Amino acid sequence: xxxxxxxxxxxxxxxxxxxxFLAIAVLVAIRASIGEGMxxxxxxxxxxxxxxxxxxxxxxxxxAVADGTAGSVTIERVLFASAGEYRAxxxxxxxxxxxxxSWDRTLxxxxxxxFTLAIFSFLMGDNPAYKFxxxxxxxxxxxxxxxxxxxxxxxxxxxxQLAPSMVKAWCMPNLDVSxxxxxxxxxxxLGIMLLxxxxxxxxxxxxxxxxxxxxxxxxxxxxxxxxxxxxxQARATMIPLVAFGDDGSFAPWDSVRNILIVGGVLxxxxxxxxxxxxxxxxxxxxxxxxxxxxxxxxxxxxxxxMGRIALLAARFEFLFIDWLWLIDPKGQRMVATVSAIxxxxxxxxxxx
Amino acid sequence: MSRSIALLICLxxxxxxxxxxxLPMATEWSNEVTDWFNILAAMAxxxxxxxxxxxxxxxxxxxxxxxxxxxVTLLAFIVTLWVGLGKVGVVADPSAPTVAWSGKxxxxxxxxxxxxxxxxxxxxxxxxxxxxxxxxxxxxRAFRAKNLEATLLLGTAFVILLGRTFAGxxxxxxxxxxxxxxxxxxxxxxxxxxxxxxxxxxIIIGIALGVAAxxxxxxxxxxxxxxxxxx
Numbered sequence: 001x002x003x004x005x006x007x008x009x010x011x012x013x014x015x016x017x018x019x020x021f022l023a024i025a026v027l028v029a030i031r032a033s034i035g036e037g038m039x040x041x042x043x044x045x046x047x048x049x050x051x052x053x054x055x056x057x058x059x060x061x062x063x064a065v066a067d068g069t070a071g072s073v074t075i076e077r078v079l080f081a082s083a084g085e086y087r088a089x090x091x092x093x094x095x096x097x098x099x100x101x102s103w104d105r106t107l108x109x110x111x112x113x114x115f116t117l118a119i120f121s122f123l124m125g126d127n128p129a130y131k132f133x134x135x136x137x138x139x140x141x142x143x144x145x146x147x148x149x150x151x152x153x154x155x156x157x158x159x160x161q162l163a164p165s166m167v168k169a170w171c172m173p174n175l176d177v178s179x180x181x182x183x184x185x186x187x188x189x190l191g192i193m194l195l196x197x198x199x200x201x202x203x204x205x206x207x208x209x210x211x212x213x214x215x216x217x218x219x220x221x222x223x224x225x226x227x228x229x230x231x232x233q234a235r236a237t238m239i240p241l242v243a244f245g246d247d248g249s250f251a252p253w254d255s256v257r258n259i260l261i262v263g264g265v266l267x268x269x270x271x272x273x274x275x276x277x278x279x280x281x282x283x284x285x286x287x288x289x290x291x292x293x294x295x296x297x298x299x300x301x302x303x304x305x306m307g308r309i310a311l312l313a314a315r316f317e318f319l320f321i322d323w324l325w326l327i328d329p330k331g332q333r334m335v336a337t338v339s340a341i342x343x344x345x346x347x348x349x350x351x352x
Numbered sequence: 353m354s355r356s357i358a359l360l361i362c363l364x365x366x367x368x369x370x371x372x373x374x375l376p377m378a379t380e381w382s383n384e385v386t387d388w389f390n391i392l393a394a395m396a397x398x399x400x401x402x403x404x405x406x407x408x409x410x411x412x413x414x415x416x417x418x419x420x421x422x423x424v425t426l427l428a429f430i431v432t433l434w435v436g437l438g439k440v441g442v443v444a445d446p447s448a449p450t451v452a453w454s455g456k457x458x459x460x461x462x463x464x465x466x467x468x469x470x471x472x473x474x475x476x477x478x479x480x481x482x483x484x485x486x487x488x489x490x491x492x493r494a495f496r497a498k499n500l501e502a503t504l505l506l507g508t509a510f511v512i513l514l515g516r517t518f519a520g521x522x523x524x525x526x527x528x529x530x531x532x533x534x535x536x537x538x539x540x541x542x543x544x545x546x547x548x549x550x551x552x553x554x555i556i557i558g559i560a561l562g563v564a565a566x567x568x569x570x571x572x573x574x575x576x577x578x579x580x581x582x583x
Contacts, residue, residue, distance in 0.1 A: 048446070050446055050449045062446060062447055062448065062449055064446070073449040073450055075443055075444055075446060075449050076443065077443055077459075077460065077461060078460075078461045079460060079461070080460075104466065105466070105470075108466055108469065108470030108471075109470065111470055111471065112469075112470045112471070112473075112474040113474075115471065115474045115475045115478070116474050116475075116478045119475060119478040119479055119482060120478065120482065122482060123482065123485055131418070131421055132421065132424060133475055134421075135421040135422070135424040135425040135428070136424055136425070136428045136471065136475070137428075137471070137472065137475040137476065137479075138404070138425050138428070138429075139404075139424070139425040139426060139427065139428030139429035139430075139432065140428045140429070140432045140467060140471050140472050140475075141472065141476075142397075142400060142401045142404045142429050142432075143401065143428070143429045143430070143431070143432025143433040143436060144432055144436070144464075144467070144468065144472060145397045145400070145401075146397045146398055146400075146401045146433060146436075147432065147433065147436030147437055147457060147464065148397075148436075149393070149394030149395075149397040149398070150394065150398075150436075150437060151436075151456070151457055152394075153390050153391060153393070153394035154391065154394050154395070157387050157390060157391050158391050169451075170451075170453055171439075171451065171453035171454055172454065173447075173448040173451050173454060174447055174448060183384065186388065187387070187388040187391040187392060190388070190392055190395075191391060191392055191395035194392060194395050194396065194399055195395060195398060195399055195402065197399060198399065198402045198403065198406060203580070204354055207354060207355070207358040207579055207580075208354075208357065208358055208361055209392055209395075210358070210578055210579075211358035211359065211361040211362040211365070211578070211579070212361050212362070212365045212388070212389075212392065213365075213389060213392050213393070213396075214362055214365075214570060214578050215361060215362030215363060215364065215365030215366040215570065215571060216365035216366065216368070216369055216385055216386070216388075216389045217389065218362075218366050218566070218567035218570045218571055219365065219366035219367065219368065219369025219370045219567065219571070220369045220386070220389070221563055221567060222366075222369075222370060222563065222564050222567040222568075223369060223370060223372075223373060225559070225560040225563045225564060226560060226564055227373075229556045229557060229559065229560035230557055230560045230561065230564075233553050233556050233557050233560075234557065236553070237553060257545070257546050260546050260547070260550065261546055261549055261550045261553075262550075263550075264546075264547065264549075264550025264551060264554070265550050265553050265554045265557075268550065268551055268553075268554030268555070269554045269557065269558070271554075272554065272558045289554070290501055291500070291501065291504055292547055292550050292551040292554070293551050293554075293555075294501045294502075294504040294505040294508070295504050295505070295508045295543060295547040295548065295551060296547065296548050296550075296551030296552055296555065297505055297508075297551075298504060298505040298506065298507065298508025298509040298512065299508050299509070299512045299543055299544060299547075299548045300548075301487075301491070301505070301508075301509045302508065302509040302510075302511075302512030302513045302516070303512065304487065305484065305487055305488065305491075305509070305513060306512075306513065306516060306517075308480060308481060308483050308484035308487060309484050311477055311480050311481040311484070312481040312482075312484045314477065314481070315474075315477060315478050315481045318474070
């Protein structure tokens, strides 16, 4: 392989990986030829007409009206349809086009399956498919967040302040801005200074917007952390150590629970106090605090593992339900596929 | 001079946010400054994209090993940017059907939505899913109940994992009602409600104290590392 895609793998490793991907491709081809096939996406067109009316405040309001209404504007959206809906529509009217295969979404489904398998392939070692997918996600993520920042923040909060009529006519007619706001020139200037970091001379110019971002962020976080994480957490820890039920009787378990929470918080905080030597009472409290910390880390670990396993299950669901059509919890294609697979297996066994 | 002005800007930005809860007239300033902050955060994405472009172009022009991946990254970046900024395949929003560009870039059916659904989501979620194998492998190799602290960590992880799944019910469902507190699902709830609450609360308070101390250091100019160099 050329330098373009190989940097560490040996030619033998490259052949091995090509062999593996070919084997997967053959298995997928066999699966695709059985039953109803696999990995197709269906769509239907939703057509809605809108008519305008001017409200009391002078704003133009658009409401959905019946198709064909005079002066209305129609918007057509292509939305997902299920395989079951497609089959039902075909059974009713063969060759209908209301629900049809979407080739771009079908291609997307197969690409998503390829990317999923390519990432999983890293479990067996670094390989070109993984690196290719990794390179794609780096580019796509950078582009994605730039686009989100542009449409969600730069256009409504900056461009619209500087050129409101242009933005309203171009893309955001319902935006609540009316006149040029000269104050918006300040973030524009800071933003240009920030972008100058890309140039060799921009390091010094970029200090001011950076200082602004850091100062504002520090102030913002100080307020929110002190309010929600110190005051609120301390308030939530101020609970009665001797608890009573609604009927006024002593509640031993609630008391134990409250004592454990208050004691646990104090002991764990004692562990975090490094200005006092951990000896005597403080040392014993800090040791109990470590036990509470270990239990907290253990539960955090358990939840992390569960979260990752849930994601893994979701990826397998995608592969087996949406792509391979091997399992079918919604009961849309299972019967036909299972009978086809069983038929193919019995034919192979008979041939043997 | 440049550094002094930067320190002053940092102090003013931070003070504006700090005084707003105490001065009603400063609320408007803080809202304005928050908008500026968000604009600069969006600009930072542009800076990040520009930096990515610069680095990948340099790698591409150097033609070192694996330069093809830089080309793939660049192509993916440019295509995503083009379809997102150009709102390719986006239909007008129902609130303004006569304005062609009024739809959101990630509306169903748009090219940007397609990229998010079929490229970004499967790759990022699979990347996180793969971590399940590494977490399990690391735990198998590193977890040893060699002292009380390690035993507590290990035991809690097992109780949470078993107690939050059907396995916990199967393993300890036979326990009589008077010992129901020892059933794994109930033990998991007790751990979360009592021990985890206490430990997490102390950690949160500790982090908040650290954030406040670091914030003060930044605002009064004791920490100048963000200015770079020998600041």
